[in-house]
Amino acid sequence: MQRICVVGGSRYFGKLLVGRLQAAGHQVTVINRGSVRPPAGVEHLVVDRDDEDALVTALGARTFDTVVDQVCYTPVQASIAARVFGGRTRRYVMTSTIEVYDPATAALPAVPVGTPVPEETVDPSAWVAATDLPWHDAAYLETHYAEGKRQAEAVLTAAGFAFASVRSAHVLGGGAQEFTGRLAHYVERIAAGREIAVHADTLPTVFVHYEELADLLLWAATATDFTGPVNACSDGLLDVRDLGAVIAAQAGRQPLYRTVAPGETASPFSFDHHYAMSNARAKRLGFSFSHTNDWLPGAVAEALSVSAVSTI
Template sequence: MRILVLGGTRFLGHTVAAEAVRRGHEVVCAARGTAGEVPAGARLVKVDRDREDGLAALAGERFDAVVDVATISYEWVRRALDAFGDQVGHWTFVSSISAYANPGLPSTGVGDPLLPPKAVHGTREAMREDPDLYGSVKVASEHAVTAAVGAKALIVRAGLITGPGDEFDRFGYWPQRLVRGGRVLIPDVDHEIQYIDVRDLAAWVVDAAEQGTTGIFDGIGPATPLPALLTAIADTLGANVEFVRVGEEELLERGIAPWAGPRSLPLWLPESHKYMGARDAGPALAAGLTPRSLADAIAGALDHERNLGIDRERKAGLTLEDEAEVVAALRA
């Protein structure tokens, strides 16, 4: 097959392109080329998706399948559909579970209410100010995909993606912290959490292009109670740890945030998003998404952490100093 990956220089797009090359497909990556290299064996075509004519460098090219991992812009998605929607036999759009309107309520499946669509070009700054903007742009983009290519579309509402290339430090925080041992601060919560290794999600996306899998799926692994997941990670690593469990209210009072950002405990979901980590993975698993073992996922995340530098400034998590300060205050 001849596959166009809109992206291909970082994380999921790069991993999809690499998997497709590994299987012998001809892969073209369309990107600015500033975020990194495309995988060996793929061809980079430099484009600027911010421009109305930004895909002109691909004029005359034909593809059997397209994979679009566009993150922040409806216009990027629309322009790609205008250029290639009529010709391809399969179109994958990677959306997000952030598209759902009510993450604080139990899920009934992909038919759950979505956020209102916003057909805009977002910025990361704007999305920090309006946490729902990312999901709303994804909803508008999904609508554009289904309107343009209909039954040829696979829409993957991805959840937390981890593994090699992860740029957000959330899942990876825990293996690197637990392997150090000692007293480890964790949230005393009862909610579930889910993740999917980028290599498994990429393999499924390429499978779908090869097999013609279409429809809308939550692209995520099975749900696990967060304390059980942290215990399983520690056990898998053989880590000598003592969990210091602290309730949500006290964590917030001590200036510790849920999910991500400075001075946070990753994978802890606030009450408003309590069920974001409890989506139904069953349909995607039945359609071929195959999560690797926890041990393999941990190994990939920990290797990536070590490559980046364990003691770097993180996008999510606590420094050892911040953690020790809170644990000492609790003991006092």
């Protein structure tokens, strides 16, 4: 049994992670602002993680084997976490994102098109963090999401505990639980015969099922002592047209695509720049991934079911 603290953990794969940690026999503490209660038997600390003094007070004398941070988006939040949890935990795992590799948001080393991006493409130990930027502004944060994650990783890499970041691919599955609405966007449009805006040359990306991501976070928190970033994605690259084909096969409708002009916004998962990730490091460390084709049809079926219910 380990003492595990989950910061966030109120929805989607974070909620699933909490349940799986508890089922595995770990002593779990969840920190959030109280909008959603964790399962019975899980300790719940209701506090705003951005309020450093309140967080220190809520934690009291508690210590943990591992902290899993599901909701760290900025170097300011990371700096608070480093100060508050320094000396309270031996290990800190942060949920990060594939978007740290997005070449549209940072000057990054070039990776040949078709070559999955390895973790060293974005080295958090070499990244500069700037806590004086307007990270508190919601509009700024939305447009600087990838940079916020990169800088948060940089801060926590230099903190006084063993730090690992899990860079998640695009997460799908779970039907109504998939709160981003990105898969629903395609399902609803294809089922209704509506156009989908795509780039002229669509490049592939990677995905991960929400249950697989919860499994990987459980593994990262409890079963290994690796540090540094690790990419979390199922095997197999798909572009937006591949995704549309899977949906079309179940919806019984052919996708209608409209090519956007250069600079025009396309649908989510349509990419004109390459940053599909490599999961080779996680495999070397001992984690086994499924193939996207193994679970994507089921995820589409769930989304179609939700869409059908919503139109009744």
